[in-house]
Amino acid sequence: MCGIVGLFLKNPALEGELGRHLKPMLIEMTERGPDSAGIAVYGHDAPRDWVKLSLYHPDSTFNWAALDARLRRDLETEVRHEVRANHAVFSVEASAERALRWLKDHAQDVRVMAAGKRIELFKDVGLPAKVADEFSLGQMSGSHGIGHTRMATESGITTVHSHPFAAGLDLCLVHNGTISNYHSLRQWLVRHGGMSFESDNDSEVAAKYLAYRMKEGATLKEALEAGLEDLDGFYTFCVGTEDGFAVLRDAFACKPAVIAETDNYVAMASEYRSLARLPGVEQAHVWEPKPETVYVWHRAGHA
Amino acid sequence: MAVDLDTTSVRALNESLHRITPSSNERHWRIVNPRGKHAIAAGLTQPIDVEIDGHVGYYCAGMNQNARITVRGQAGKGLGENIMSGEIRVTGNVSECAGASGHGGLIVIEGDAAGRCGISMKGVDIVVKGSVGHMSAFMAQAGRLVVCGDADHSLGDSIYEAALYVRGSVGSLGADCVEKDMDATEIEALGQLLKDAGVDASAREFRRYGSARKLYNFHIDHADAY
Numbered sequence: 001m002c003g004i005v006g007l008f009l010k011n012p013a014l015e016g017e018l019g020r021h022l023k024p025m026l027i028e029m030t031e032r033g034p035d036s037a038g039i040a041v042y043g044h045d046a047p048r049d050w051v052k053l054s055l056y057h058p059d060s061t062f063n064w065a066a067l068d069a070r071l072r073r074d075l076e077t078e079v080r081h082e083v084r085a086n087h088a089v090f091s092v093e094a095s096a097e098r099a100l101r102w103l104k105d106h107a108q109d110v111r112v113m114a115a116g117k118r119i120e121l122f123k124d125v126g127l128p129a130k131v132a133d134e135f136s137l138g139q140m141s142g143s144h145g146i147g148h149t150r151m152a153t154e155s156g157i158t159t160v161h162s163h164p165f166a167a168g169l170d171l172c173l174v175h176n177g178t179i180s181n182y183h184s185l186r187q188w189l190v191r192h193g194g195m196s197f198e199s200d201n202d203s204e205v206a207a208k209y210l211a212y213r214m215k216e217g218a219t220l221k222e223a224l225e226a227g228l229e230d231l232d233g234f235y236t237f238c239v240g241t242e243d244g245f246a247v248l249r250d251a252f253a254c255k256p257a258v259i260a261e262t263d264n265y266v267a268m269a270s271e272y273r274s275l276a277r278l279p280g281v282e283q284a285h286v287w288e289p290k291p292e293t294v295y296v297w298h299r300a301g302h303a
Numbered sequence: 304m305a306v307d308l309d310t311t312s313v314r315a316l317n318e319s320l321h322r323i324t325p326s327s328n329e330r331h332w333r334i335v336n337p338r339g340k341h342a343i344a345a346g347l348t349q350p351i352d353v354e355i356d357g358h359v360g361y362y363c364a365g366m367n368q369n370a371r372i373t374v375r376g377q378a379g380k381g382l383g384e385n386i387m388s389g390e391i392r393v394t395g396n397v398s399e400c401a402g403a404s405g406h407g408g409l410i411v412i413e414g415d416a417a418g419r420c421g422i423s424m425k426g427v428d429i430v431v432k433g434s435v436g437h438m439s440a441f442m443a444q445a446g447r448l449v450v451c452g453d454a455d456h457s458l459g460d461s462i463y464e465a466a467l468y469v470r471g472s473v474g475s476l477g478a479d480c481v482e483k484d485m486d487a488t489e490i491e492a493l494g495q496l497l498k499d500a501g502v503d504a505s506a507r508e509f510r511r512y513g514s515a516r517k518l519y520n521f522h523i524d525h526a527d528a529y
Contacts (some may be wrong), residue, residue, distance in 0.1 A: 253418055253437070256380060258398065272379050272398075273339030273360050282357060286377045288398045288417035290455070293439055 002163075002176040003029025003149040003270045004257075006238040007278075008297050011264040012143070017288065019140030019279055021278060025267070026147040028274040030128045031226035032176075033149030036162040037131040038123025040172045040240055043142035046117045050078075051096040053103070054114040054121040054166075056087050056159060064088045067107060075102060085134040085160075087122050096193065111160060112196070116170030118142075118242050123162035143299055144245045146238045148174035155201045165204045167195075168211030169184045170242035175203035176270055177235035177255040184211060206231055210239065220244045224294045236289075238268055246296045253291035260284040266297050304329045305399065307497065308335040313343055323349045339379065342374050350389070361398075383410045384425050402429045405446065411500045418455070420511045421448040424465055424498060434445035438469050447496060451504055460510055468493055468509040479518035485511045 009015055018041065026037060046052045056089075071092060072079045078093040084252050092099045096115050103110060114121035120142075122135040127151045132138065148163035155161050166172040179185070182202035189195040189205070193212040197204055209231065213223035220241050227248065236255040239246040247268050249257055255273040259268045260275045262284045267275050276282050291296055306316050313349035316334065323329065327349070334355045336421040337343055344353050346430035347370040355363070358376040366427040374382075377395035386405040403419070405427025412420075412429070418436035421429050426445040434452030437506075441457070443465035460477020466489075467480070476514035485493075 102514060149515050253399070256398070258379070271360060272358055272377070273341075276338035276358065282376070286358065287415065288436070293416065 001032050001151045001153075003274070004147070004174045004176050004236065004238050005029060005148040005269045005274050006145040006174070006240070006245060006247070006267065007267040009264065010266065010297070010300075011093075012300075014264060014289065015143055018142045018145055019137050022145045022147060023138040024065050025269060025278055026132055026137070026149060027129045028276075029147075029149040029270060033151045034124065034127055035152050035157045035161070036125040036150045037128035037148060038121070038138075038162045038164050038174075039132070039135070039137055039138045039145060039147040040114065040121040040164045040166065041142040041145040042118045042170075042240060042242065043120055043140065044118070046091055047093070049095075049130075050091055050093050051099050051115060052117065052120065053090045053092065053096075053099060053112055054087060055090055055103075055110040056113050057109060058086065058159070060086045062086070062110075065230065067110065070098075070106065071102065074101070074106065076206065084122060084136060086124065086198045087135065096271050108190055114166035114170075114172060116166075116242060117171045117173060119166060119240070121164060121166055121172060123148075123164065125157055125162065128270070134195060143296075145147075145241055146172065146174050146240050146245075154178060156200065156265045160199050161201050162261070163203055163207070164240075165201065165207035167204075167207040168215060171211050171214065171239070173203065173239045175206055175208040175235055175237055176257075177233060179206055179231055179233040179235065181232040182206075195228030202233070206235070207239065210292040214241075220246055221294050224248045224296075226295075229293055235260055236270070242276055243292065243299045244296060245298075247289050248294055249289055249291050251292050257289050258286065259289055259295065260286045304331070304334045305335065308338065308340060308343070309333050313340050317342070317345060320344060320351075320353070322346055323347075323351060325349065337376070341379070344370070347372070347389070358395070367391060374422065377414070382412075383408075383427075386410065396433070402427050405429070407446075409500065411502070415452070421446070421465075424448065428496055428500075430496065430502055432502055434471065437474070440465060440480075441477070442466070447493075449496060449500075449502075449509070451502060459514075462514045464514055467512040468503065469512065470509045473512070476512060479515050480512055481515040483511045483513045486508075501510060 080091045164172040179202040182205040235247045236257045331468045332353045337357045339360040345365040348368045350369040353372045357372040360379040362381040364372045368387045374393040376398040378400045382401040383391045384403045386408045388408040392411045399417040412431045415433035416435045420435040420439040422441045424446045432450045437455040444463045456474035457477040459480030
């Protein structure tokens with residue numbers, strides 16, 4: 001069992017309140033997933049020709065400033081960083097490829113949790129309330145965010161095994177369920193897609209699969225439709241991209257999901273109680289998403 | 304009696320409802336701020352009225368006997384699971400498995416019901432003003448499922464008995480579920496059920512589906528195959 005939540009703001013005036021609403025949604029799912037929790041928030045845009053990297057180091061006293069200085073010196077470029085607990089978001093005036101290559105070569109003990117123009121991703125073991133507080137989720141702003149509370153079934157309980165799983169640039173996914181063909185699909189993605197994997201988690205395979213399809217040119221909707229053919233198992237996904245937000249359930253639809261939509265937002269969760277304190281939810285259109293049906297929303301002007 | 308679930312736990316509420324006897328004076332209960340909490344008003348046995356203002360979570364009104372329960376909002380998974388008697392009404396949409404394995408009584412859903420509505424129903428009457436999701440009335444054994452809108456795919460899969468009435472389209476019929484004729488007696492009985500449910504629809508507009516009774520027959524001709 002796991003809990004998943006997602007909030008997509010249609011009304012840009014509410015972006016300053018994203019974290020304030022997402023935090024109680026996440027904590028309400030504690031009973032579905034007390035092992036670990038994580039969130040991805042799509043916040044301010046990195047400047048043109050910059051990339052944002054969400055980094056993690058297991059040592060909470062890790063010297064991020066020293067990493068900043070080395071990056072700045074070696075790449076001869078501007079770097080900014082903001083530390084949140086054992087994570088830090090680095091903004092680097094370089095291509096994602098160049099920044100990631102440098103980290104791979106010079107900072108192997110630092111894990112890249114996410115990379116892109118807008119995504120910021122934080123996850124850790126422990127109760128959702130603890131995780132939300134250590135990263136100050138309540139103060140975060142952005143256009144959309146997704147979160148996960150995990151009760152592990154398929155692999156270990158570590159920060160790296162926690163959700164959300166990011167893949168490619170700005171894409172991330174949270175998952176409730178199990179993917180039964182993840183082993184063969186992972187091999188296929190390694191061989192055909194040249195993808196590499198950070199964990200043995202089945203959900204990471206689903207995230208990388210979608211990233212692979214989108215790299216090949218598929219839209220988010222098309223990638224999810226292809227996933228219905230290729231991903232075998234039980235799943236409810238909530239997916240974020242730079243400008244999009246999506247929900248997908250397998251053919252059996254036995255992993256729970258509910259969506260509430262108003263003029264201001266689209267919110268999804270494993271259970272309605274996570275949505276119960278959102279403003280205006282009593283008047284929202286509330287429904288259970290259908291099996292094998294892709295639900296996608298895009299930010300205005302970005303579809 | 305009014306109960307605010309922001310200040311009273313669901314457990315305390317249900318204990319109060321379970322303590323009611325035929326001679327209790329509190330016959331009308333109003334519950335506010337349900338906020339999607341699970342198992343609200345489950346396990347009631349007395350003919351009382353319970354009104355819930357707002358959206359409820361899983362297993363609301365489960366195992367109901369005799370009580371009349373109204374949800375003014377949406378309901379989560381397993382509404383009225385194993386209902387024995389009484390009446391449950393929801394003004395909005397409900398999530399999957401509404402009325403699962405219900406033995407009797409009436410469930411009225413004024414919005415849509417998601418997948419597996421009436422799964423393994425054993426005598427309950429379920430009337431849905433909107434549409435139902437996939438695999439509704441899966442392994443149904445007795446009772447009636449009435450759908451004023453459409454039914455999604457695999458309606459009545461592996462049905463033993465039970466009568467399914469759909470006014471709109473059917474995505475597909477499940478294994479061993481077939482369309483059946485409706486005679487005057489059935490039209491009249493369906494009309495009465497629609498009236499009891501407070502649904503303004505003509506029984507003549509519905510088509511009936513039920514069991515072909517082929518799936519579970521053991522054919523002696525095939526004995527050698529086992």
